[in-house]
Amino acid sequence: MKLHTYFRSSAAYRVRIALHLKGLTAEQIPVHLLNHGGEQLGEAFGALNPQHLLPVLEDGDLVLTQSVAIVEYLDELHPAVPLLPLDAAGRARVRSLALAIACDIHPLNNLRVLKYLEKELHITPEQKSAWYRHWVGTGLAALETRLAQDAATGAFCHGDAPTLADCCLVPQLYNARRFGCDLALYPTLERIAAACEALPAFAAARPEAQADAQ
Amino acid sequence: MKLHTYFRSSAAYRVRIALHLKGLTAEQIPVHLLNHGGEQLGEAFGALNPQHLLPVLEDGDLVLTQSVAIVEYLDELHPAVPLLPLDAAGRARVRSLALAIACDIHPLNNLRVLKYLEKELHITPEQKSAWYRHWVGTGLAALETRLAQDAATGAFCHGDAPTLADCCLVPQLYNARRFGCDLALYPTLERIAAACEALPAFAAARPEAQADAQ
The missing domain is CATH 3.40.30.10 (Glutaredoxin)
Incomplete structure (x- = not known):
């Protein structure tokens, strides 16, 4: 490959x-x-x-x-x-968590969008940073709520082994840190990311x- | 349900x-x-x-x-x-087509983003329309290229029965029409949408x- x-x-x-x-x-x-x-x-x-x-x-x-x-x-x-659970409900939950990042956080903040905002809409560096933090903050806050209140959450996003959801969460948090977002607001996400990052694969x-x- | x-x-x-x-x-x-x-x-x-x-x-x-x-x-x-093919390669193709819409077109143009652009970045109606057309145009042009050149495309996005990819394509084209995008640029997408829309379910x-x- x-x-x-x-x-x-x-x-x-x-x-x-x-x-x-x-x-x-x-x-x-x-x-x-x-x-x-x-x-x-x-x-x-x-x-x-x-x-x-x-x-x-x-x-x-x-x-x-x-x-x-x-x-x-x-x-x-x-x-x-396996990176998806065996049951349909579990798979739906993991996919939903992954897509909440892959559809609703990441695409708004990737390079091509930030470039368009700068070049076509002439936003200031402060506006660019506020845009980034707004969408990351909105998305991560919702994820924190979902993961913190759901018994299906374990050491990782879903139970005690990493899944597709963790494969999406860790890069998004890496990116958020790089842009100076305050991740202390999301203790469950930080706890899960730390568990992931302790694994050699991550x-x-x-x-x-x-x-x-x- | x-x-x-x-x-x-x-x-x-x-x-x-x-x-x-x-x-x-x-x-x-x-x-x-x-x-x-x-x-x-x-x-x-x-x-x-x-x-x-x-x-x-x-x-x-x-x-x-x-x-x-x-x-x-x-x-x-x-x-x-079934809304996904039976083979892993086919499923990967259908999911990729669906996600090219669900991740890379739709989230940039949904209500909350257009609202932010208006309220926080004070863009003009012309700039809003240009933003919409830019991301829809970029995304649909890439889909047109993929679907037009691939033998796996049939009457629908993948073969001759509708899949998850068609479930995503038709609403995106509906939306694009509503915003006045010129869909004549995407003959394969229009052909597939017409086949879908002829079905009672759509x-x-x-x-x-x-x-x-x-």
Whole structure:
């Protein structure tokens, strides 16, 4: 397998975690989101993914896009370390937690959106920071409420083993820290992230541990 | 089952399509996104979904959120009319197409984001419209490229029966039409949407057919 990745891409980070949790290896192909005006925007990468977004996983002739779909694919083909619970209700809960991040937090704050706000709407650095903190804060507060009040939450987002939800949570919190968000507001999320980060798979997947880290 | 819905909510529309395709009925509980400052923002709805977003599906004691997770849940419990292919590669493709809409188009243009742009960043109606068209245009162009060039595309997004991807595509195109986007740029998407809309399940799920339509 080949993973097209960038060390700081939250979405690529999710897939790296899943690969490491499952003990799978993929050749890492770095795609620099800032150099050369953004390597992901070039023709070569566009031929692989017309969305011009990371990550892309190549498995033989298959070209897979969308991090959550990729993790589900890995989970179906390599079920030994499951990243989704066995029951439908549990799977719905884990998917919902993952999508609350992957749909409702991350896409509002990724590079292309922040660029548009700066270049087209000429927002100030303060407005950009307020935008970021607003959507991250709204999303994380809702997650904190859900996870803190639900008996299905364990050492991790769902029970006592990491799932797809944790694969999404840790990169989002990493990103929030980088933008200076106050994570003390979310004690349950911080507790779960600490449990995750203590695992070798999460440690190996973190941005600083990647070959393309700068 | 009970579906908390709003006739124009794209995400609720996805779940309505899935329910109708599977021949399932759910009591529709309207949540008006504009009246009373937004009923979804109230305490009562927040107790159900701390994200304050539609849709919510109640199945007995289970409270399910995130439209894509809800459709996957319905598909697992009621597999007679499958909304995902049987093979892992096909499922990854359908999920990726669905998430390209559910993560990368819809969340940038939903009500709460457009409100923030107006109220906090004081954008003009022209800037709001340009923002909408930019993200819809970027997302739909990439989908058009993917679907037009892939042999796995059939009468519908994946083969000749509707899937989760079609459940997401039709509401997004409905929304794009409402905002005056030029869909002639996306002939494959228009062809697939027409095939979907010819089916009674899609017709029954459309906003105008809902009891809360105005």
